[in-house]
Structure formats: C-alpha cells, structure tokens
Amino acid sequence: MKSFYLTDVGKVRDHNEDSVIILKNSLDEYLLAVADGMGGHRAGEVASSIAITYLSHQFQETFHNLNKEEASYWIQDVVENINKQIFKYEETHSESVGMGTTLVLALLTKDYLLFGNIGDSSGFVVKDKKLHKVTVDHSLVHLLVEAGEITEEEAKDHPRRNVLMRALGASQDIEADIFDCDTEVSGILLASDGLTNMLEISKIEDVINSPEDIEERIVTLIQKANNLGGMDNISVAYLEKDKEGGIN
Numbered sequence: 001m002k003s004f005y006l007t008d009v010g011k012v013r014d015h016n017e018d019s020v021i022i023l024k025n026s027l028d029e030y031l032l033a034v035a036d037g038m039g040g041h042r043a044g045e046v047a048s049s050i051a052i053t054y055l056s057h058q059f060q061e062t063f064h065n066l067n068k069e070e071a072s073y074w075i076q077d078v079v080e081n082i083n084k085q086i087f088k089y090e091e092t093h094s095e096s097v098g099m100g101t102t103l104v105l106a107l108l109t110k111d112y113l114l115f116g117n118i119g120d121s122s123g124f125v126v127k128d129k130k131l132h133k134v135t136v137d138h139s140l141v142h143l144l145v146e147a148g149e150i151t152e153e154e155a156k157d158h159p160r161r162n163v164l165m166r167a168l169g170a171s172q173d174i175e176a177d178i179f180d181c182d183t184e185v186s187g188i189l190l191a192s193d194g195l196t197n198m199l200e201i202s203k204i205e206d207v208i209n210s211p212e213d214i215e216e217r218i219v220t221l222i223q224k225a226n227n228l229g230g231m232d233n234i235s236v237a238y239l240e241k242d243k244e245g246g247i248n
Contacts, residue, residue: 001024001028001030001239001240001241001242002214002239002240002242003022003024003030003032003214003237003238003239003240004022004214004215004218004237004238005020005021005022005032005218005235005236005237005238006020006218006219006222006235006236007019007020007192007233007234007235007236008194008222008226008230008233008234008235009233010194010225010226010230010231010232010233010234011226011229011230011231012229012230012231012232013232013233015042015045016045016233017036017037017038017039017042017044017045017047017048017233018034018035018036018037018045018048018192018194018233018234018235019034019035019037019045019048019049019051019052019053019101019235020033020034020035020052020190020192020235020236020237021033021052021055021056021237022237022239023056023059023060025059025060025063025064026064027064027065027109028110029063029064029065029107029108029109030106030107030108030109030239031055031056031059031063031105031106031107032105032106032108032188032190032237032239033051033052033055033056033103033104033105033106033190033237034102034103034104034105034121034190034191034192034235034236034237035047035048035049035051035052035101035102035103035104035121035168036048036101036102036119036120036121036192036193036194036233036235037049037099037100037101038099038100038101038164038167039096039098039099039100039169043093043095043096043098043099044099044100044101046089046093046096046099047086047096047099047100047101047168047169048101050082050085050086050089050101051082051086051101051103051168054078054081054082054085055078055082055103055105058074058078058081062074063107067111068111068112068114068180071107071109071112071114072114072178075105075107075114075116075176075178076175076176076178079103079116079118079168079174079175079176080174082103082168083168083169083172083174086099086100086101086168086169087169087172090169098169099169100164100167100168100169100170101119101167101168101169102118102119102120102121102164102167102168102192103116103117103118103119103121103168103176104116104117104118104119104121104122104123104135104190105117105123105190106123106188106190106239108183108188108239110183111183112180112183113125113180113181113182113183113185113188114178114179114180114181115134115135115178115179115181116176116177116178116179117135117136117138117176117177117179118138118166118167118168118174118176118177119137119138119164119166119167119168120137120138120164120193121135121190121191121192121193121235122135122137122190122191122193122196123135123179123188123189123190124188124189124190124191125181125182125185125187125188125189126185126186126187126188126189126208126240127184127185127186128186129186129205129209130205131189131201131204131205131208133201134179134181135177135179136177138164138165138166138167138177185241186240186241187208187238187239187240187241188238188239189204189208189236189237189238190236190237190238191234191235191236191237192232192233192234192235192236193232194225194230194231194232194233194234194235195221195222195225195234195235195236197231197232198224198225198228198229198230198231198232198234199221199224199225199228203224204221207220207221207224208221208238214238214240217238218236218238221234221236222234222236
C-alpha cells in the first residue's frame with residue numbers, strides 16, 4: 001500500500017483554508033480525509049483544521065476493528081462532534097462566526113471501504129484505470145443539474161457554483177452521506193474542488209495512471225491545476241493498493 005497527500009494555496013488565494021490527512025492504525029486500517037474551509041478572517045482554515053484534527057484523534061483513539069455498521073455510526077458521531085466544536089469555537093471568536101468546512105473521508109479496512117461526505121469535496125475510487133466518483137456534491141448547481149434546470153456544462157461556469165447546501169458549521173443539525181463501496185479497487189482519491197473544478201476527470205486519470213512515483217503524480221496534479229489558473233486551494237489525498245491487490 002502506498003499513499004501520499006498534499007495541499008497547495010493555488011494561484012489566486014492569499015492563504016490556504018484546506019486541511020488534509022492520511023493515517024494508518026496498528027491494524028493496518030486507513031483513514032483519508034480532505035476538508036475545504038470557508039469564512040473570512042482566516043476562519044475557514046480554523047474550521048477545516050478543527051475537522052481534521054478531531055477526526056485524526058478519534059481515528060487513532062477509537063477506530064479499532066470496527067465492523068461496517070459500527071464504522072458508519074462512528075462517521076456520523078465524529079461529524080456531529082466536529083460540528084459542535086465549530087459552533088463552540090465561534091462562541092468565543094466573534095470574528096469567526098459563519099465559518100464552515102466541507103469534509104470528505106474514506107475508511108479502508110480488510111473488510112470494507114466506506115466514504116463519508118458533507119459539501120462539495122470529492123471522493124473517487126480507481127478501478128480498471130478509471131476514476132469513478134463515489135460522493136455526491138451538496139451544492140446548488142448539483143441540485144439544478146439533478147432537476148434538469150441546467151446542464152453539466154453550464155454547471156461548470158455557473159455564477160453560484162460555490163453555493164453549498166450542506167457544510168459543517170452551517171447548521172446545528174448535520175448528517176453525512178455514507179457510501180459503501182466494493183473493496184476491489186486499485187486506488188482511492190479524495191480532492192477539494194480546487195482540483196476537480198480545474199481538471200477534467202480524464203486528465204486526472206492520465207496522471208494517476210502514469211508511471212511516475214505516487215508523490216510525483218500528486219505533485220503533477222496540483223501543478224496542472226495551477227497551470228490552468230489555480231483559482232482555489234488544491235488538496236489531494238491518494239492511496240494506491242499494491243499490485244497484488246492486498247491491503248498490507
């Protein structure tokens with residue numbers, strides 16, 4: 001198993017509000033997560049940091065040999081507690097009121113692969129050298145596309161494409177979407193919209209399937225997004241199974 005994650009400020013923003021992590025516990029269970037923060041006065045980076053820090057701590061302390069159902073409850077519990085922490089932080093930091101963050105995560109064990117998602121950061125699996133999007137964006141433009149009011153092409157340049165319908169810190173009541181995936185995949189890719197808004201899926205596939213080392217491929221993805229304008233912070237977490245398909 002190989003993994004690598006990287007985040008970059010991009011070419012337009014003056015600071016990075018994304019947070020990203022990949023962890024492995026003593027049972028060779030993996031957590032990947034990307035959070036894309038939002039809010040003025042650098043509050044977005046606080047929100048995404050709260051999310052990733054709490055998630056990482058809980059994974060290391062409480063995620064040990066859970067079955068699939070227990071893991072699903074674990075995701076929802078973690079999400080609820082992150083949300084509470086964001087609102088609690090705002091109580092003593094008035095300049096941060098209104099901050100929030102997306103969160104996409106993946107949990108891989110020998111028995112299952114689960115994704116959890118809130119917002120418009122994306123989770124993919126790689127199968128037969130193709131990227132397959134697992135998560136569903138909680139965005140206004142996605143709703144408009146689903147309703148048939150705009151096309152996928154129109155969504156790419158829609159003036160309200162950054163409007164989220166669900167995010168951590170946006171509502172006291174929060175619930176993550178959970179996706180149960182086949183473990184027979186060759187890779188897992190998580191990314192903030194700073195990557196997916198800049199690069200077509202086919203272009204991401206070309207890089208992921210290249211013969212470069214895993215670190216070089218992730219650096220290349222970020223460079224390509226920046227070469228196309230780097231309009232947002234860019235974060236990528238990528239895990240690749242060994243050629244024989246084993247988790248260890």
